[in-house]
Amino acid sequence: MVLLHTIVNYQYLLLIATCVAFANGENQEVLNGNGVMLEPVLLANDSDIIHLSNDYDIAIPQLLTPWSNTDDMLMTSSLGQLFVSELLTEEEIVPDFRRLTNQQRVYKTLFQKFGPMLATGVNFQETDEKLWNLFQSLEKTLYPWIHTSFKSSFDIAKSTNGAGIVFCVGDNHYAHAVSSIRALREVLNSQIPIEIFYIDEGDLSPANRQYFETKFTNVKTVDISQILDPKWTKLGGWAIKPFAMLASSFTEVILIDADVYFLRKPEDLFSDPAYLKTGTLFFYDRTILPNWTKGRDWLLSFLPSYSTQISRSRWWSLTSSHEQESGVVVINKSKSLLGLLSSCKMNAKKERDEVTYKHVHGDKETFWVGYEMTQTPYAFMKSYGAALGGLAREGDTKRVCGNQLHVGTDGRPFWWNGGLARDKNRHAEEYTEYTHFATGNNWEFTTNCIQETDHVYQTTPEEQHIVERFIQIDKVRKEEELMAKNGSVVNPK
Ligand SMILES: *[C@@H]1O[C@H](CO)[C@@H](O)[C@H](O)[C@H]1NC(C)=O
Numbered sequence: 001m002v003l004l005h006t007i008v009n010y011q012y013l014l015l016i017a018t019c020v021a022f023a024n025g026e027n028q029e030v031l032n033g034n035g036v037m038l039e040p041v042l043l044a045n046d047s048d049i050i051h052l053s054n055d056y057d058i059a060i061p062q063l064l065t066p067w068s069n070t071d072d073m074l075m076t077s078s079l080g081q082l083f084v085s086e087l088l089t090e091e092e093i094v095p096d097f098r099r100l101t102n103q104q105r106v107y108k109t110l111f112q113k114f115g116p117m118l119a120t121g122v123n124f125q126e127t128d129e130k131l132w133n134l135f136q137s138l139e140k141t142l143y144p145w146i147h148t149s150f151k152s153s154f155d156i157a158k159s160t161n162g163a164g165i166v167f168c169v170g171d172n173h174y175a176h177a178v179s180s181i182r183a184l185r186e187v188l189n190s191q192i193p194i195e196i197f198y199i200d201e202g203d204l205s206p207a208n209r210q211y212f213e214t215k216f217t218n219v220k221t222v223d224i225s226q227i228l229d230p231k232w233t234k235l236g237g238w239a240i241k242p243f244a245m246l247a248s249s250f251t252e253v254i255l256i257d258a259d260v261y262f263l264r265k266p267e268d269l270f271s272d273p274a275y276l277k278t279g280t281l282f283f284y285d286r287t288i289l290p291n292w293t294k295g296r297d298w299l300l301s302f303l304p305s306y307s308t309q310i311s312r313s314r315w316w317s318l319t320s321s322h323e324q325e326s327g328v329v330v331i332n333k334s335k336s337l338l339g340l341l342s343s344c345k346m347n348a349k350k351e352r353d354e355v356t357y358k359h360v361h362g363d364k365e366t367f368w369v370g371y372e373m374t375q376t377p378y379a380f381m382k383s384y385g386a387a388l389g390g391l392a393r394e395g396d397t398k399r400v401c402g403n404q405l406h407v408g409t410d411g412r413p414f415w416w417n418g419g420l421a422r423d424k425n426r427h428a429e430e431y432t433e434y435t436h437f438a439t440g441n442n443w444e445f446t447t448n449c450i451q452e453t454d455h456v457y458q459t460t461p462e463e464q465h466i467v468e469r470f471i472q473i474d475k476v477r478k479e480e481e482l483m484a485k486n487g488s489v490v491n492p493k
Pocket residue numbers: 043045046
């Protein structure tokens with residue numbers, strides 16, 4: 001296995017010079033074989049961060065102590081061997097997230113030690129043989145699924161490029177995804193490349209795959225089991241989402257649920273200032289179901305240190321049991337690969353069945369919580385989940401009820417989740433209303449209404465026109481579906 005990248009160019013040398021200049025332990029810059037892998041170092045007093053804090057909640061992590069000669073020496077002692085055994089073993093059935101957090105943090109310090117060496121072709125495999133072996137063994141313990149396609153995590157960033165959208169679509173979500181992608185292409189004129197991930201051969205039928213590949217330009221379907229080893233992931237349902245971001249050929253990824261609709265081009269997210277600063281953009285879920293102490297207790301049970309975001313979170317203040325909405329997640333893998341790997345780990349088979357999904361509802365919270373485990377920076381758009389719909393839906397003229405909406409920093413509707421149906425569960429046959437929206441932090445779980453009477457706004461005629469066109473597209477799709485069904489009865493092959 002040749003892991004050395006012999007290409008040394010001027011840019012790398014410059015960056016090495018930068019590393020040396022900052023060699024006081026605060027620098028966490030990491031290079032990879034194909035360019036630069038920079039996990040940003042954020043300081044609370046940075047003027048950009050102060051400025052961004054009006055519109056975003058930025059998680060400023062605790063810096064991990066870089067790997068040093070003292071650590072090398074410790075490893076040779078009998079006490080060191082005890083630590084090594086902690087790092088390289090795992091529980092047979094129920095994973096211990098405290099151990100997992102520590103394993104991932106040690107992995108990160110080794111990643112940051114070896115990254116610059118790999119990039120410049122330093123032959124460390126002889127001089128640092130034992131430590132490199134430890135890194136590789138630790139990687140096998142933590143992220144065994146990557147080794148089908150990648151020699152090590154350093155290969156992941158190296159083998160990706162560009163920016164695009166990732167959808168996860170099985171036959172169940174096929175119809176939603178067809179309308180959503182048509183909406184992107186035909187209404188918003190978004191031409192950005194799209195990768196559609198499915199779990200395995202049985203998840204998305206060949207006919208449906210062919211439809212995506214032939215009806216649209218720049219849309220590819222990908223069987224994720226060919227990229228990440230299904231032996232450990234055993235994907236099903238939501239769990240595929242972070243793995244699809246990891247497996248995507250794009251370096252910069254917008255993950256979008258099949259039933260999400262945007263009112264502006266999603267690729268605008270790539271120029272979002274908080275995304276540029278941190279390498280992520282996350283969205284908050286609705287404020288619902290308060291007084292839930294389990295989330296706070298859970299975090300305290302396995303995080304030895306945490307970012308500035310924890311004390312701001314609604315889990316902490318007990319105002320909401322839901323924190324993140326993962327209908328849209330934006331990640332720059334060159335900046336925050338280690339955070340994403342950690343989110344994936346929480347969704348691997350054993351971890352999700354025995355721990356993660358026993359604490360939280362699906363993959364949603366595993367993005368920010370995974371980033372806390374590795375102390376990787378992240379950013380939340382500041383506004384909590386809003387409601388898009390109509391007035392007087394439940395007989396009350398002052399409330400807005402409907403689908404979960406997310407507004408941009410300008411306060412206008414950006415995207416919503418839950419598809420075009422008025423209410424997936426109760427009014428699935430009716431199309432959504434979209435005359436009003438409301439922001440606030442008192443979402444009522446039972447009615448899907450926001451009860452904030454002074455934060456109700458009207459949608460503009462332009463916004464209404466966009467939604468009308470989405471609905472038109474969906475009606476056409478339904479007709480085509482019916483015709484296809486009738487056709488197959490009349491002309492059986
Ligand atoms: C910001 O904080 C860091 C570390 O806490 C400190 O070293 C630095 O001087 C501060 N910078 C400014 C501009 O206050």
